[in-house]
Amino acid sequence: MDLAALAIFRAVAREQSVSRAAERLGRVPSNVTTRIQQLEAEIGVPLFQRDRKRMALTPEGEAYLDYVERILNLADEAQQVVNPGGPAGTLRLGSMECTVASRLPVPLARYNRQWPEVTIELSTAPTRQLIEGLLAHRLDAALIAVPEGEWWLGPDELDKVAVFREELVLLLPPGHPGVERPGDIQPRALAAFAPGCTYRMLAEEWLSGLGTLKGRFALQEVRSYHAMFACTAAGSCFSVMPRSVVELLRPVAPVEEKALMTVDTYLACRPGFATPAFLALRDTLAAFSNLEGGDHAAG
Known part of the structure; x- marks a missing residue:
């Protein structure tokens, strides 16, 4: 096993294609195929499920990729630290x-x-x-x-x-009355990202401060701030996002807003x-x- 072989494996895993990985690495496809076969023989398990359209990782390949990413990243870090230059x-x-x-x-x-x-x-x-x-x-x-x-x-x-430093603001549909506390919010769904988002967690904490989250507000998970903004402008949801993002999206549609906190x-x-x-x-x-x-x- 060497770093070059690991880099080839990572490229094929990312591209899900020998030909695309070869193009990205500046190698011929036959060389990439041979190096993958040698690596699988050395490890003793298949790393890819092969079909005519793509190279998909096996469960063992998925686990191996996580280690390969760490090894290659550490090697790159070591090179930069030991011989820094610019x-x-x-x-x-x-x-x-x-x-x-x-x-x-x-x-x-x-x-x-x-x-x-x-x-x-x-x-x-x-x-x-x-x-x-x-x-x-x-x-x-x-x-x-x-x-x-x-x-x-x-x-x-x-x-x-x-x-x-970001100022988080509560966004409400156009024409929504002023809000002083969570109970004043009229829409019944919070548009937010998946769990793991700090802003979602802070919004939930603010909403549940008076015990109003469970049973009163549902969660609608979205994948982008554009979707979050659109749901709010349409009146089906409310949302919480940084004012810097609101300024980028404001020309899309009118919304009401209320400053909540800085993060x-x-x-x-x-x-x-x-x-x-x-x-x-x-x-x-x-x-x-x-x-x-x-x-x-x-x-």
Whole structure:
């Protein structure tokens, strides 16, 4: 087993195709097929279920892929730390959907111009899933929202630095009367992301403060802020999201809003993670922070 073989296995698993993986890796398909067969022979179990259309992982292949991701990511991290030079290599960055939409485009464009040798692999997920990815070495860094008190995250599990502050607002259908407490909300469903989203958890806590969540409000899970906004504008739901996202979506349809609370977004990594690519990203995000001290603090 070597790192090249593991990289080939990962590419085929991601592409679900030998030909697409070969094109991505700059190899001929026959070479990729041979390396996969050699790896399976070495391990002693089939890693793929083969048919004419795609290469799907077997249950053993799924389990093996998790280890392969961690091994390759650690090897890349080790290379960058031992022989740092300038920022280079791959940086696997996870982020909440709202941060990608409203905060990252301009900073990442600057980062790409300044450090073209770095490839950022960007993925989105709720905070809980991002933390799992960090701890499992599937991600190098992530932009997360951690509630005050951090009761579900140990104080030493991650290194974190606050980079953005978001104002969460309650969104209501157009023409909805003013709301002072959860009981004033007329729609009977909260549009929210799947479990693991910090903003959903905070919304549920606010709604259940007077014991009004269970039996009064249902949950309608959606996959995007656009869907959340549309459901609210249509009058079937209400929702909670950052004001920075509301400003992006406001031209779509009118809604009513009420400020609820502020929540910080943190750039998080495993303790001690300090590759040049990550440190350069941390500095870039700090320059665009809306917290005190950022170059764009007034934004």
